[in-house]
Amino acid sequence: MTDNQCTIKSVVSVSGTGLHTGQHGTISFHPAPVNHGIKIRRIDLEGKPVIDAVVANVVDTARGTTLQQNGARVYTIEHVLAACTGLGVDNLMVELDMDEIPIRDGSSHFFVEALEKAGIQVQNAAREYIVIKKPIHYSNKEKGFELSITPCDTFKVDVTIDYGTEVLGVQYAELHDIRKFKDEIAPCRTFVFLHELEYLLKNKLIKGGDLSNAIVFVNRKVSQEELDRLADLFKKPKVKVKDEGILNNLDLHFENEPARHKLLDVIGDLSLLGKRIKGHVKAFRPGHYANTEFAKLIIEESKKSIMLKEPPFDLNQEPVYDIMQIQKILPHRPPFLLIDKILEVTEDHILGVKNVTMNEPFFVGHFPQEPVMPGVLQIEAMAQTGGIFVLHAMPDPENYITYFLKIEEARFRHKVVPGDTLVFALELTSPIRRGICNMRGIAYVGNKVVAEAKLMAQITKKQ
Numbered sequence: 001m002t003d004n005q006c007t008i009k010s011v012v013s014v015s016g017t018g019l020h021t022g023q024h025g026t027i028s029f030h031p032a033p034v035n036h037g038i039k040i041r042r043i044d045l046e047g048k049p050v051i052d053a054v055v056a057n058v059v060d061t062a063r064g065t066t067l068q069q070n071g072a073r074v075y076t077i078e079h080v081l082a083a084c085t086g087l088g089v090d091n092l093m094v095e096l097d098m099d100e101i102p103i104r105d106g107s108s109h110f111f112v113e114a115l116e117k118a119g120i121q122v123q124n125a126a127r128e129y130i131v132i133k134k135p136i137h138y139s140n141k142e143k144g145f146e147l148s149i150t151p152c153d154t155f156k157v158d159v160t161i162d163y164g165t166e167v168l169g170v171q172y173a174e175l176h177d178i179r180k181f182k183d184e185i186a187p188c189r190t191f192v193f194l195h196e197l198e199y200l201l202k203n204k205l206i207k208g209g210d211l212s213n214a215i216v217f218v219n220r221k222v223s224q225e226e227l228d229r230l231a232d233l234f235k236k237p238k239v240k241v242k243d244e245g246i247l248n249n250l251d252l253h254f255e256n257e258p259a260r261h262k263l264l265d266v267i268g269d270l271s272l273l274g275k276r277i278k279g280h281v282k283a284f285r286p287g288h289y290a291n292t293e294f295a296k297l298i299i300e301e302s303k304k305s306i307m308l309k310e311p312p313f314d315l316n317q318e319p320v321y322d323i324m325q326i327q328k329i330l331p332h333r334p335p336f337l338l339i340d341k342i343l344e345v346t347e348d349h350i351l352g353v354k355n356v357t358m359n360e361p362f363f364v365g366h367f368p369q370e371p372v373m374p375g376v377l378q379i380e381a382m383a384q385t386g387g388i389f390v391l392h393a394m395p396d397p398e399n400y401i402t403y404f405l406k407i408e409e410a411r412f413r414h415k416v417v418p419g420d421t422l423v424f425a426l427e428l429t430s431p432i433r434r435g436i437c438n439m440r441g442i443a444y445v446g447n448k449v450v451a452e453a454k455l456m457a458q459i460t461k462k463q
Contacts, residue, residue, distance in 0.1 A: 005090040005127050007031045009119035014110050016102025020063060020075060025098030027080070029118060032091040034125035037274055038084055042072045044097040053081060053094075055272035055295040056431075061288035065269055075100035078268030078288065083111035085271045086181030087120060090127060106189035106214050108264055112182055130302050132279030138294045145283075145290040149298065152280040154178075159263040159283045165193070165219045167245035171259035175267075185267070187253050188260035191215035194222065194247075197230075215257065216247040262286055270295055303427050303440065311447040313343060313351060313423050320345050321388065329388055329397045335361045338381035339424075345392050349427040352385030358418040373416040378451045379407060382441040385424040386455055390437050399462055402437070406456035414450045421445065426455075435459040 013028040025044075032039070038053040049070035051057060060066035064076035080101050084092060086108065104110040132151050139146040155178055162170040175185055192214050218241045227239045230247075239247055246252070254260055266283055269291030277298075283290075319341040321329070326339055343351040356373055363371040383404050391397035416422060426441040435458050443451040 002088065002122050003127055005034050005123045005125045006088050007033075007036075007091040007121050007123060008089060008115060009121045012114045012118035014102060014104070014114045016104045016110075018075065018098060018100030019103035019106075021098070021100045023098040023100060025096065025102070027101055028095040029115060030093040030095060031121065032093045034091060034123045036091040036093070038081065038090075038092050038094065038271070040067070040074050040077070040094045040096055042074070042097075043095050045072055052274075053077065053272060054274050055292055055299065058272065058292045061292055063288075065272075065288045065292060073099060076103065077101055078265050079103075079106075079108045080111050080268070081271035082181075082264045082268030083108040083115060083186065085267050085276075086178060086186060087112060087115050088178075089115060089120065090276075091123065107261070108186040108268075112186045116182075127276055129276045129278050130273055130298065132277065132298075132302070134301075136298055136301050138290070138297050140290070143287075143290070145285045145287065147281065147283045147286060147290060147294045149277070149279040149281045149294075152278060155277050156280040157263050157266055157283070158281070159259055159266060159286060161259050161262055161285055163193075163285070165217070167217050167219045168258060171256045173256050173259035173263045175263055181267070185260055185264050188257045188264055189215055189250075189253075190261055191217060191258045194218045195220070215250065215252065217258075218245055218247065266291055270298075273298060303429060311423070311444055313444075315343070315353065315421060315423075317343060319343055319353075326388065329391050330384060331401060332384060336380075337384070338377060339384045339388070342385070342388055343423070345389060347393070349425065350385055350389035350392070352381075352388065352424040352426075354381045354422040354424070356416055356418055356420045356422060360418070363418065371418055373420075375410070375412045375451065378412070378416060378422070378443055379410055379453055381422065382424045382426065382443055382451070382453060383407075383455055383457070386426050386437075386439050386441060386457060389426055389439070390432070390457060390459055394459075400459055401462055402457045402459055404455060404457045405436075406454075408454040408456075410451070410453035412451050414445065414448055416443075416445060416450055422450070429454070432459075 008029060008031050011028060011030050013026050015026040017024045040051045042049050049072040051067050051069040051072055051074055057067040057069045058065060059068040065078045066073060066075045067077055074096060132149050135148060135150045137148045156176045158174045160172050194216055197216055230239050241247060266286050269288060273295050321342040323340055338354055339352045340355050341353050343353060362374060366374055387402040390402050391400055394400050423444045424441055426439045429438045429440050437457045439455045441453055441455060442449055
């Protein structure tokens, strides 16, 4: 698979019925530019609102993953997202004319088929990854699930399921090469136990369900009368229980198809990270709630790991901004300009440098016999670095200013003295919304963390 971002070459559509809503409609896949990500446009609603396929927009995980943004929802998104990840599609505009993605046969097969028909287009931009640098673990004893991810050069997934039933038993599935997704995972359909199916039918929670889009496991004795009733409900001539303990509505593609489908769901839900992963996922009894909560934890931990990228930093590299350029962005001037240069700045993080010298004016009165840089000024220097980070993205930064609204969890680990070189690493902890920016910052001297804090700032236009 290419290491560049990909989209599709042409528009392609899939029609069908929503499993839970019973609505019939069409999903259309459209090419999208680099760094666009996967977005869903509800063309049936006024204003055609767009929903970003990111974990921050998850609002429900009962019987599927539901996203909501801009007053619109989309249900059962996981099978489409798994197909995109499995085929290496990064950028896509998905147009939908109903509330729910069509279920088709309960797998990703029809979406993979459609995307391949449209053709995969390699784009002129590198693919971004979330690189797992240390193990992350998430479990819930009450709900009985456990997920972990460990460092790996590629993306691997192992899944084990055990629901304490004789008919299903313990099943295991793995995918250690994403290129095998199409053949080994995409055709695997969702499954349900008979008692769950009866509850869903009774409560009208699967209005679009029929016996062609799920494997039904029977884990108790069932009378012919009950089977006849199911046949009537699903408009089938006859229903019986096969030797494998499943209804005769379909044949298994794989002996461990349920475990493979759970793996499919893991891939689809983790696609909501918005970036590819380099890590090895191991999941026991995963589900949509567990998967999406795990994705949130991966985001949180990966942000920490990026900010804590291991020193040493290349202090001799060509700076992005030198002191003269910094003065064109920030309103501060000596002696209160506390940043000397910016080493690196991206859409997610920034590295700023402060050279601490003996001729700093604050050393005159702050422990003059044993000079120590005041912690409050370390935080101010960190905040100035954050100000450059925020204003860097503006087309005319000289017309804006950042005011810091809050400082939280400030900690000072080691003293900073003349001769030290401070490196400040800051990252966004959430998207900038309505001019409000939340950041986490860490200050290093050499390979030591000397200070850290969480900062909130507001961007305003100069009067």
